[in-house]
Amino acid sequence: MMAGRVGTARVGPRRVVGARSAGTVTARSGTRGFSTPSPREVVLRYALLVLALFVTIGPFLWQLSTSLKGASEDVYTTTPSFLPAEPTLDNYARAFEAVPILGFAGNSLVVAAIVVTGNVVGATLAGYALARLRFRGARLVLGALLLTLLLPGEATIVAQYLTIRQLGLADTLAGVALPGAIGMLNVLLMRTAFAALPKELDEAAIVDGANAWQRLWHVGVPNVLGMMAVVAIFAFIGAWDDFLWPLIVLTTPEKFTLTVGLEYLSGTFTNNPRVVAAGTMIAFVPIVVFFAALQRYFFRGVDEGAIKG
Amino acid sequence: MNSRRIGAAGLALAVPAVLALGGCALNGTGGGSDDAAADASGEVTGEVTLQTWALKPTFTDYVEGVIADFEEQYPGTEVTWLDQPGDGYSEKVLAQAAAGELPDVTNLPPDFALSLAREGLLADVAAVDETLEDTYVPGALDAYRYGGLDGTFGYPWYLTTDLNYWNTAMFTEAGLDPAAPPTTLEELVAQARTMKEATGEYLMSRKPGLGDFAAEGLPVLSEDGTEFVFDTPEAAEILDVYRDAYAEGLLPDDVLTDAYLGNSQLFTEGKVAWSTGGGNFIATTVENNPSLEGKIAPSPYIGQTPLYVQGVSVSSQSANPATAHALARFVTDAAQQEEFARQVPGIFPSTTSSQDDPELAESDGTPQGEAKRIAFGTLTTARVLQPVEVTDAMTTIVNQQFAAAIAGDKTSQEALDTAVDECNKLLADQ
Incomplete structure (x- = not known):
């Protein structure tokens, strides 16, 4: 979604198609291309962007400011205040004191690593097979994959737990990670990415004598790095943020992932929103780091492939 | 909770x-x-x-x-x-x-x-x-x-039990006596009117639920637990009271919609002057919003204590x-x-x-100690108000029907009849 939008934005200025309508064919618009907006439109666009930005990150900012608020400050006010009057890092210290955050984060990292690797490798292989290889029952496989997407996770969670338990993986991090190791949606994303590549590329490689693995590695993968980054980020966020599944699988507190472990900050009779917010912020940092590391690929459009549009 | x-x-x-x-x-x-x-x-x-x-x-x-x-x-x-x-x-x-x-x-x-x-x-x-x-x-x-x-x-x-908590600052400002908070639904509506007229603030902070009927001594579920029976004329009267209060502007608009965060949240934000809560309510609220310190007074629950x-x-x-x-x-x-x-x-x-x-x-x-004393004192007569048979889905139905009645979209009796029918269907399926 993201990659596609940015991709067209880049392609845009290169193609000067002409004015939008007869009415605007003037000297003024003569220098502007199809997707070059008028100043008024620019203002409007930015206003909408800023609005969307605020709506999106507003709750996040509120959490951030809550986590920095001192004990004598009101958390809930009629008009939300984003600037703490007495900023303090005390809440972070208290969150670290109350629960072994680093240990929990380590567990989450293990789970996330398995899930990201599984999805990037597995979804790429499966996506390529479904998009480019011809084999008996390919459509059936695709249909079956689509059908599993229809089942809501809540409906299968207990059956899934019973399976994991019978595999002897209850209360292990592997048990937490495995069911999410290949996401069907990711397979579909990769399939779409591979399918978008011109068939001629593949055919040329076949003529050159490349086998399926070589075509995947030398022709397919270099052109879908952007989508692979998307899959990696989605998988990471999914694994990192998941709460219910690790809660059900894990029993020993030492093995808890961060989202489950942070629940200790809000007990039955004690619930300081400032400390809870601090815990949330701590859990959020690795997602930012991961995204920052991958964003180079994330924003790489399909147009950087072998055949330019 | x-x-x-x-x-x-x-x-x-x-x-x-x-x-x-x-x-x-x-x-x-x-x-x-x-x-x-x-x-x-x-x-x-x-x-x-x-x-x-x-x-x-x-x-x-x-x-x-x-x-x-x-x-x-x-x-x-x-x-x-x-x-x-x-x-x-x-x-x-x-x-x-x-x-x-x-x-x-x-x-x-x-x-x-x-x-x-x-x-x-x-x-x-x-x-x-x-x-x-x-x-x-x-x-x-x-x-x-x-x-x-x-x-x-x-x-x-x-x-645990619930009792009433009042924002004494808002009471005083509206010319009400925080030492004599409402003890019945009628007084609640009357004082809410006074407050609305004096300062424009809200006193009432929630719409009624099945627990409120039980608190007034009305039947909710039949003795053997097989059917709901809260479609009584007395229950309709309670809904009517809320409907009139809502029409008069004595309740915040939010209480009928999904945007409703709960009376304790509105109370903590200082938007309403009344909330119900457990014996530990003052400590929690003051921890969230320290500016409420010393402004909260407890009183016994209205009607039957839950x-x-x-x-x-x-x-x-x-x-x-x-x-x-x-x-x-x-x-x-x-x-x-x-x-x-x-x-x-x-x-x-x-x-x-x-x-x-x-x-x-x-x-x-202290108000905190007073809350503990009141809660402990009412505990002997307290009973479980909402039957355990009531599920999430039933609560949703009840909320929708009551909201429709309070908004004036249908009569209270109609809303109650529909709610009882639907809940009984769900109960039979269990």
Whole structure:
């Protein structure tokens, strides 16, 4: 979604198609291309962007400011205040004191690593097979994959737990990670990415004598790095943020992932929103780091492939 | 507390379906309660598991102390303590139940226990302990007895109740006397009008629910628990009162929509001058918004005081029932409960011998202490207002119908009739 939008934005200025309508064919618009907006439109666009930005990150900012608020400050006010009057890092210290955050984060990292690797490798292989290889029952496989997407996770969670338990993986991090190791949606994303590549590329490689693995590695993968980054980020966020599944699988507190472990900050009779917010912020940092590391690929459009549009 | 209660209702719906599913994979899930009860009189020794709900890390010392005392009193026993996080508890218990690995002793509120008891997963504690009636207060025991099921499915643990909290600053500003807050629905509406006219602020902060009917002494569920009967003319009158108050602008618009955050949230934000809450409400609220310090006054609940019960249930699948029952009784005995109540202001023991504990009955003069005194004083007459049979889906129906009635879209009687019909359909399907 993201990659596609940015991709067209880049392609845009290169193609000067002409004015939008007869009415605007003037000297003024003569220098502007199809997707070059008028100043008024620019203002409007930015206003909408800023609005969307605020709506999106507003709750996040509120959490951030809550986590920095001192004990004598009101958390809930009629008009939300984003600037703490007495900023303090005390809440972070208290969150670290109350629960072994680093240990929990380590567990989450293990789970996330398995899930990201599984999805990037597995979804790429499966996506390529479904998009480019011809084999008996390919459509059936695709249909079956689509059908599993229809089942809501809540409906299968207990059956899934019973399976994991019978595999002897209850209360292990592997048990937490495995069911999410290949996401069907990711397979579909990769399939779409591979399918978008011109068939001629593949055919040329076949003529050159490349086998399926070589075509995947030398022709397919270099052109879908952007989508692979998307899959990696989605998988990471999914694994990192998941709460219910690790809660059900894990029993020993030492093995808890961060989202489950942070629940200790809000007990039955004690619930300081400032400390809870601090815990949330701590859990959020690795997602930012991961995204920052991958964003180079994330924003790489399909147009950087072998055949330019 | 509220979100957890909703979670429980979800569990009630999901358990039978999932157990049916889990039953294929597992042998002998359910149905073993008779054998288990039989050898519950065995020797108290060996290993058992105790599961609590979100007591770590604040009450780690207390729980570990209780366990140490138990192990000392019964040499040879070994207790493994599991504490589950607050969120997702219903799902966790559900998964445990489906996998046949319910801990020997588990902290379950009555509505959670009902869905497990229906599947035969909980031991009838009355069959093991004949002194229940002497040990625990009747209201608490009743919470673990269900229409259509024979037995008592948990040892009552701690009790909580609700009382009223008023924003004294907003009262004074509106020319009302914070020392004489409303004691009836009529007074509430009258004072809300005064406040609205004087300062434009809101006093009333929520729409009524089934609990409010029960608080006025109206029937909600038939005696045998098979059908809802809250479509009485008296109930319609209560809805009419709210409808008129809403039309007059005495309630915030939010209360009828999904944007409603709950009366305690509105109270904390200073948007309304009234909230209901447990004995610990002042401490929590002041921690969130310190500017409310000294501005909160408690008073007894309007109408019948509600009772909220927590208890510990024993799994009917327990491999060591004698020790499990002994542990459950030990955790809920008077001495342990009184100590717990001292550590958590606002919760009270469910043991009969604790009901005249002078320490719990006295106030230290602070609003917080006063709240504790009022709560403890009303506890003897408090009862469970909302039937445990009410599920999440039913609450949604009731909320929608009541909202329609209060907004004036249909008459109160129509709304009640529809709600009763729909809820009865859901109840029949359970």
